Amino acid sequence: MAEQNRQWVELPAQLYSTDATCNCDFCGKRVSRRYLRISEQGRNFRFCNEDCLTLWYDYWLPRYGATIGLNGATS
């Protein structure tokens, strides 16, 4: 996992941003206030926390990475 690619990102909090949420790219849960963004093979992914990020590399990427054009062996 490339440490330098990680970044916590705050979601907008304006009154009119009523549905400015995003979902974790590993588990699908809603992210309420901020998410962990990483860049992998030139693409951005968002996670609830470090735990989901670890499992994305460990479980998701080897299994499904190729379906979205990612090399699953990367870590």
Next chain:
Amino acid sequence: MNQATASPLDSVGLTVLNNFLVNTCREMGVAMMKTAYSSIFNEGLDFSCVIFDRDGEMVSYAEFCPAQIGAILYTVKWTLDELGVDSFKPGDVVMHNDPYRGGCHMPEHTVIKPVFFGGELYGFVANIAHVTEIGGKAVGGFSADAKEVYQEGLRLPPVKIIDQGRHVEDLWKIILTNHRTPLTSWGDFHAMIGSLAVAERRLHRALERYGLETLLRSGKSLMDYAEQRMRAEIRELPNGEYQFEDWIENDGVDPSARYRIHCLITVRDDEIFFDYSGSSPQARGPCNCTYGVTASATFNAMLNLTDRTIPRNSGCYRPIRVIAPSGSVLNVAHPGPSVGGNSEIHERIVDVLFGALSSAVPDRVAAAAGASSCNFLFGGKHPLTGEFYANYHIEGSGWGATLNGDGNHTQCPINGNCRNTPVEVFETRYPWVVEEYSLAPDSGGHGRTRGGYGCVRVLRVEAPEITVSSFMDRHATRAWGLFGGEPGKSGSLLVMLAGETKWQTFLDAFGTNSPNKFADIQLHRGDRVMIVSPGGGGYGPPLERDPVLVAEDVRERLYSEAVAGDVYRVALKTKHGQIAVDEAATRELRAR
């Protein structure tokens, strides 16, 4: 006690504390049952009650409605994340019903109240409950042909409806103005809020007795204990991958659409992954599940397969991973509709998980259930009072058979645990006459153990007009059997208009998109509705069923003597005026 040196209770103390916390949650539920205005509360018990600590971890849960067992984790935790724990003041109550913020579907509202002790925050008491009328397109909140959330009723993000003990009146006006039955909503909301006060009082007693730090640390100990117990249960499962699928038959918008529910389960030592990535993309109609529904169904299945004495708190869910991609039928993305997912698809997810794990734990799973709540909603002006009423009627269906027993007849599906509304209560409150309420003939799947039976209910309109909506499934599919057991019978929903003699589907009578998922149909005095709920699947080959039980089934008129001979190959005779097994003839039949 010095807070820094406070330690958790010993194992005996923890047991006492756990029982106290669970009973506090149960007492919340009883308060709601006794004080609410609507029958979905005081007869159906369609709610869940919880205690959370100040870190947003669930310390205790009472087992009223399993549909919310996972959702309530997120409705509370994500609200705390979104608003910030520091935003809560003593006497506040926050409410929301947002399906994208952890909720099960729009009718289910969560209320959350902080509990302070000596000026310090201990945690939160909360409940989630199904409010019958929330405005929107259809009476009763089930817009079965909705294409987006905005048609499903009034959506509330987490907002303070009580601010430091004072009602935020402007907000209450907005909410109640948008509900068709504001007085009932007022009563039900205050039953929910009142139950929070019950729990707060109980927790204050415990805090006085144990102190804040001891109670907090003991809560963590209970969670760690529950986690250990769940991990030990998972370790008993053989490592490996298991998968299964089932189908939703239409979405209320496109009658030909079918949606796949697929789960790949991976058991890895003491962790288990439930991966729903293979399920269909999000539906146009409201058969989508929220993340809360999918998580609830997963936890519900796991709790049914594991030791029932494991404390229900955040700890027991830690080793269970739920993967449900956003934008799929099992994790709806904004602005997709979702009202049917909680009531109708949750139980199907549980079936899929039982099917997947049937090879690993055949002695613990069940064949598929009828798995339809047969959601039937109606409302209008009551002819006796002139007041507007609304009701959410749910019907029992047959449960799947297990290794050790026949499936239950006509019982609320596994997601609901809701009680049947007695006919007398139903007829007293609403302008219908119940003409028939009986078991659906031969509807349980045959097997060594037999699937439970669905029911037939015939209702006659006793008002100038009633507006009805429906969200049902398993009318085209059947509840599958396991290990040679046969499927249960499908259900149906029919209407006979006044003056006619023929039953027909709502699609034929009114041109709805779907025969079983529709909204806003007007019925008139003398019209009849027939709800037939589906039966459960059988378990094991019918030829292995004990002939004595077959004779008993025939005596109970569950099926005919001809079925006993043809399907079970059991010959019967009359002995002392009673149906009994003809043992010699049965041996001969079964030897063929």
